Amino acid sequence: MSDLPFTLDQLRILKAIAVEGSFKRAADSLYVSQPAVSLQVQNLERQLDVPLFDRGGRRAQLTEAGHLLLSYGEKILSLCQETCRAIEDLQNLQGGTLIVGASQTTGTYLLPRMIGMFRQKYSDVAVQLHVHSTRRTAWSVANGQVDLAIIGGEIPGELAESLEIIPYAEDELALILPVFHPFAKLETIQKEDLYKLQFIALDSQSTIRKVIDQVLARCEIDTRRFKIEMELNSIEAIKNAVQSGLGAAFVSTSAIAKELQMGVLHCSPIEGVIVKRTLWLIFNPNRYRSKAAEAFSQEILPQFATPGWNQDLIKLSQKKLVVNTLDVATPSSADEG
Helix, strand or coil, rough: CCCCCHHHHHHHHHHHHHHHHHHHHHHHHHHHHHHEEEEHHHHHHHHHHHEEEEECCCEEEECCCHHHHHHHHHHHHHHHHHHHHHHHHHCCCCCCEEEEEEEHHHHHHHHHHHHHHHHCCCCCEEEEEEEECCHHHHHHCCCCCEEEEECCCCCCCHHHHCCCCEEEEEEEEEEEECCHHHHHCCCEEEEEHHHHEEEEECCCHHHHHHHHHHHHEEEEEECHCCCCEEEECHHHHHHHHCCCCCCCCEEEHHHHHHHHEEEEEEEEECCCCCCEEEEEEEEEECCCCCCCHHHHHHCCHHCCCCCCCCHHHHHHHHHHHHHHHHHCEEEHHHHHH
C-alpha cells in the first residue's frame, strides 16, 4: 500500500484551524509557530493536490475538500485517542481516564458529586467532565469523545439508533420563592396562584428554559401566562435574584439543596402537581469502554438513580461492551470463551 498523503499532525492542524478560525490562533493553541502551521497546510494541499482553504476572507474558510477531509480526520483522531486509552487500560488497570459528559444542570449540580465519590475510591484515575448542551453532548458520546453522559434535554433524532439511551433518574423541578414572600407561609399553593407571581427565568432561547416550559406544559401549567420580571443567563443568578426578593422561579431540586438547608430559599409545593423530567444515561455501545467507565457505571451510577430504575438494561449493555472491548484490545482472547 502506498504512503498516506497526510499525517496525524497535519490532521490535528487542520482541525485546529477549523475550530479557531485562523492560522495564527491555531498555531497558538498547538504551541507551534504560524509559519510551521502554514507550511504543513501547504504540504498537505500539495500532497492531496486540492486546495483546503479559501484564502480570500479574513477568517480561514474550508473548501468542500477541506470539509470532507476534516470530517474523516476527526474520526481518525478520535480512534487514535480511543486506541491509546485501550492500551493504557491494558498497561495500568489502576489508572486510566474517565470522560463524562453532561448537560448544563446535571453537569453543574449532579455530576460533581458523583465524580467526587468515584475519585475517593479511584484516586489514580484521571477524570474529565465535559458540560455542554444536550445536543453537543450527545454528539460527543456518539463520536467516542465521551465515555457516557447524563442529560436532561431532547436527544437528536439522528443519534437515536447509534446510542444506548436509558431512563436514569427523575429530576423534580421546584418552585422557589423568597423566604419572606406571603406564599412562603402556605403549606401549598394552587396552580392559579402561579399566574399572580413575578418570575425570574432563563433566556427564552436557552435549552434549559425550553425543557422547563415543556415539562410545565405537561402538567397543564401555561408558562405563556407567567409574568416574566427578568431573564438571566444562569441558574446561580436566578437563585440569587429569588433570594433577593426579585421574583419566583422553577429550578431543579438538585440545584437548591444547599440553599434549602441554609434556609435562604423557600420551596413551595403546588397542590396536586409534581413537576418532573427524566434524566437520561447515554453511551455508545459500539465504542471501546475503559475499565474506569465500567467501574463508574457499576459502582456510582446506581447510587444516584431513581429507585426502581431498570439496572438490567445497563448490565446487558455492559456485557455487550465487554465483548467489544475484547474485540478491540485482544482479538485472540474471544476464543477463550
